[in-house]
Amino acid sequence: VAKYHPTVAPYVESRVRALESLLLEKRILRPGTVDRVIERYVKDTGPLVGAKAVARAWLNSDYRRLLVEDAAAALAEFGLENQDLLHVKENSAEVHNLVVCTLCSCYPWAVLGLPPVWYKSPPYRSRAVLEPRILLREMGLDIPESKEIRVWDSSAELRYMVLPEPPAGFARLSEDDLAQRITRDALIGVEQVVL
C-alpha cells in the first residue's frame, strides 16, 4: 500500500450507513441519491467533457478562443451548464500550466470527473507550488527551463483546467478519436497527450 494512499478505517462503512439512514429518515437526503452519484461518476465511462472540449478546440480555432475566454459558453455546447467559474489555461511553446489545490484538493469535477488519489495526496499538494519542474520531471514530464511554468492553486471556488498542446499529427484524427486520447492527467497538466 502506498504511503499516502491510506487504507480505510474499519468503522467507516457502518458509520456511513448509519448517517445515510438517519438523514433519509429526517428527509435531508432523498432516496436514490447515492445511486445517481454512482451513475454519474462511475458508470459513465465515455470521454470526459474536458477531453471533448479540448479535442474541439484543437480542430477549431474559434472554439479554442471561446474555451479560453468564456469556458462556460464553450462547455454549454456539450450540455454542461453553470460553469461560470471554470477557467481554461492554454499551454504553448512558452508556457506550461499545472493545476493544484494546496489547501483541500479542489478539482474541476464537472469537466474531469472524480479526482485521482494522487492529486489529493500530500506529496502533490505540497510540492506542486514549491518545485513544479522537479515534480513534473519525476512524474515523467520534462519541461525545459526555457518554458515558464504557471501553477494554479485553486484556493477559491474558481476551477482550473489545462488546454494541452496538441501532439504532432493530431489533425488527421476526428474530434471523437482525439477526445478518446486526451487524458485526465494532461488536463491537470502533469502529462502530454500522445497519439
Place this chain on the structure above:
Amino acid sequence: MNGIHDLGGMHGFGEVERESGPPGLERWEAAVIAIDDALARTGIQTIDEFRYAIETMDPQDYLDSTYFEHWLDGDVRNLIEKGVITREELEERERWFAANPGAPDAPATPAPPFQRRKVPPEGYRREVDRQPRFAAGDPVRTRVIAPKGHTRLARYVRGKCGTVFAHHGAHVYPDSNAMGRGEDPQHLYTVRFEAAELWGDDAGPREAVFIDLWEPYLQPFEGR
C-alpha cells in the same frame, strides 16, 4: 487556521505515487458525496463550514485517513455541532449496522423534527456596491495573519508581494462564512507570485504561482 491541511511548500512527503486507471468509487464514498450534496442543498452546511470542520481534524488522523474519510469526519462533526443529529443516535445506529451489515436499512427510531435552514442563494458570486480596490496589473502585498478560524490565505503566500492577474467580482468570503458570521462577500482576485518571492534562492527558474485571494488578504504595495 495554521493546520495540517495547508500543505503548500512543505518538504518530506516524498514522491507522488500515481495510480493507474480511473479512480474507483466505493459505495460508502458515493454515499458521502450524496450526503455532502444534500447538506449543501438544504443549507445545513456551507462549503466553508465543511472545509473548516475538516481542518479541525486531528492532524495525525488527517494524514492517516483517505479523502472521503475527511469528508465524513467534517460532515459528522458539523451535523452534531448544529444539532441535526446526536452523537448517541449515530453511534447506536452504527452499532446496529455493524451487527447487521447486509440489512437494507435500520428500523426507524422516532427522530426529533428537523428544522429547515434558510438555504443560501446559488453559487458563490455576489453583487456588492463597493468598488474593487485593485485591478489587473496592480502590485499587492498579502497580509500576515495567523487566525485560529478558517482562512484561504495559505501560509506560503502570507506577507508576500505579487501582481493582480485578474479580478473576479465579489464572492462569498470564507473567513466569515465558515465561522457562522454570514457571507460578507468580498472582491476576489487571482494574484501572481514569482517563485523567487515565495522560495528565495531555492526557487526554480521561470516558475510562478497563481492563487485566488479575497480583498481583505491584500494591501497595496508601492515597491521595494
